Amino acid sequence: MKRQWEIEDLIEHWMLSAWDLAQVGNKTGATRLGFAVLLKFFQREARFPTFKNDIPGNVITFVADQVDVPAEMYLQYAWQGRTIEYHRAEIRKLFDFRESTVADGEELKQWLVAEVLPLEHQEDVLREEAYVWFRRHHLEAPTSVLSELRSQKSFSDE
Structure with missing residues (x-):
């Protein structure tokens, strides 16, 4: 912000x-x-x-x-x-949102790998795309989206 x-x-x-x-x-x-x-x-x-x-x-x-x-x-x-x-x-x-779950995080990760990473690798852009995804699904994004994704498994391992 x-x-x-x-x-x-x-x-x-x-x-x-x-x-x-x-x-x-x-x-x-x-x-x-x-x-x-x-x-x-x-x-x-x-x-x-x-x-x-x-x-x-x-x-x-x-x-x-x-x-x-x-x-x-x-x-x-x-x-x-x-x-x-x-x-x-x-x-x-x-606002008809709910907290995100581990399963939601995995779904986001799969979406990023399939749809976003082939076109973009800048961390700030990936973060913004993740926040858009959460909003579209009426999910509250975790406080640190990319660090949580990174801790699960590196994007480059996909």
């Missing part, structure tokens, strides 16, 4: 719609802000951020202003535990 966002880009990609605000609902404080950030990130990426600091500060501030929570509260949002797991499940359900 890019680190610097111009105001036009923030408005285009991080502005909460009436529907988004309805999903945020009656959550308060850090929970309200954390959920809103996860929701917008998932809308953009069809996955969740790996780390809390994956979200640039100006994005957090922009979302915080919309949900009327001080941006500093984002630091209090628990990145592990029941709350974030519940939020992730809630967001997946909203």
Whole structure:
């Protein structure tokens, strides 16, 4: 994710719609802000951020202003535990996605080997193609798609 966002880009990609605000609902404080950030990130990426600091500060501030929570509260949002797991499940359900499985990863690997690798070998392009595949199948992509694929078996072994 890019680190610097111009105001036009923030408005285009991080502005909460009436529907988004309805999903945020009656959550308060850090929970309200954390959920809103996860929701917008998932809308953009069809996955969740790996780390809390994956979200640039100006994005957090922009979302915080919309949900009327001080941006500093984002630091209090628990990145592990029941709350974030519940939020992730809630967001997946909203978009009719599910967590990917090992079998899904194997299917992706076979697709990459058959359809993408004959034409492309650049890691960033392969990663983007993998994310497109996950989105098309309504699957939440693992946090690190290519490293997981690499750990299973090298592409060059195919």
